[in-house]
Amino acid sequence: MANYIFHPALSRGHVQHGWLNTYHTFSFAQYYNPERVHFGALRVLNDDTVDGSQGFGMHPHDNMEIITIPLEGALKHQDSMGNAAIISAGEIQVMSAGTGIYHSEYNASADIPVKLLQIWVFPNQKQVTPRYDQIAIKTHFLRNQLQQIVSPSPSDAGVWIHQEAWFHLGTFDRDQSVPYTVQKEGNGVYAFVISGKALIDGQVLEARDGLGIWETSQIQIQTLETDTYLLLMDVPMIF
Numbered sequence: 323m324a325n326y327i328f329h330p331a332l333s334r335g336h337v338q339h340g341w342l343n344t345y346h347t348f349s350f351a352q353y354y355n356p357e358r359v360h361f362g363a364l365r366v367l368n369d370d371t372v373d374g375s376q377g378f379g380m381h382p383h384d385n386m387e388i389i390t391i392p393l394e395g396a397l398k399h400q401d402s403m404g405n406a407a408i409i410s411a412g413e414i415q416v417m418s419a420g421t422g423i424y425h426s427e428y429n430a431s432a433d434i435p436v437k438l439l440q441i442w443v444f445p446n447q448k449q450v451t452p453r454y455d456q457i458a459i460k461t462h463f464l465r466n467q468l469q470q471i472v473s474p475s476p477s478d479a480g481v482w483i484h485q486e487a488w489f490h491l492g493t494f495d496r497d498q499s500v501p502y503t504v505q506k507e508g509n510g511v512y513a514f515v516i517s518g519k520a521l522i523d524g525q526v527l528e529a530r531d532g533l534g535i536w537e538t539s540q541i542q543i544q545t546l547e548t549d550t551y552l553l554l555m556d557v558p559m560i561f
Contacts, residue, residue: 324523324538329358331530334369341376345369347514347532361512361534362559363485366442369530371435372397377428383419387443387483389472390415390427391491391553393516395436401425405454413458414471416481420450439516439553444561445484455481459491468492468502468554488556493549494518500543502554510536510559513543518550 335346335353346353347367348360359365365386377398390397396410401417402424409415410430417423429436457480459471471480472489480489488505504511512534513520515527521544522533535541536559543552 324541325536326523326525327361327534328525329532329534331528331532334530341373343371345530360444361557362510362536363444363446363487363557363561364441364512364555365444366440367512367514367532367555368440369437370440371437372429373435374429374431374433378426380424380426382422382424383417384422385445385448386419387445387485387487388417388419389441389443389481389483389489391439391441391471393437393439395434396430397436397438398428398430399425401454403452403454407456409456413456414481415456416454416472416483418445418450418453418484420445420448420452420484423452439514441489441555443483443485443487443557446486446558446561447484450484457481466492466494466498468500468552485561486558490554490556491552493551494520494545496545496548496550498543498545498550500545500552501540502543503540504538505556506558507539508559509556510534511541512555512557513541514553514555516551516553518548518552519546520544520550520552521546 392411468490514532
């Protein structure tokens with residue numbers, strides 16, 4: 323029998339830093355909730371809005387898979403591996419921090435806020451060689467269908483990470499029935515509604531609500547509004 327944990331949007335940690343307005347689904351920085359440290363291998367799900375020309379200066383990471391999904395605007399990225407890039411809405415970025423990296427992320431615009439999701443996943447291998455990748459997803463995005471954007475394999479669609487995890491995105495019209503099969507036995511799925519409204523396994527989710535589901539092989543999604551934008555994160559529960 324499936325297990326569920328529901329995280330309404332308003333229950334998230336919230337910090338307003340002036341230039342940064344951020345919501346934390348899981349414990350992060352000043353926000354700590356012992357009942358919300360992670361969902362399986364999913365460690366961080368931050369929902370950030372960054373003012374123009376502002377951002378995160380050079381700072382370190384190690385032994386973490388970091389996925390960034392801009393929702394509006396664009397980020398200017400630099401790192402200790404020599405990468406310098408602009409990541410815009412419709413693209414996805416991944417970093418395997420491994421043995422250690424430094425990076426910075428700034429709003430690429432002087433006056434338009436950038437909105438993004440930053441996601442951390444515990445890796446299944448430590449001390450790997452750091453790596454960076456980004457891809458555009460807008461050119462082959464199919465409406466009313468889940469599109470894979472993250473997987474464990476370099477040969478699969480999307481970017482890849484050092485973990486048996488699969489992420490899918492999709493934008494749907496109202497009244498779409500969307501079955502999702504869990505990719506690997508023992509994995510759970512964390513569903514996050516970016517915008518719109520959906521019924522997932524009997525639970526109504528509105529914008530920025532999250533629902534964790536585990537000990538099941540399939541979940542059922544029914545969209546309740548047009549332009550419902552969904553992110554599914556299929557991750558190991560034991561790692």
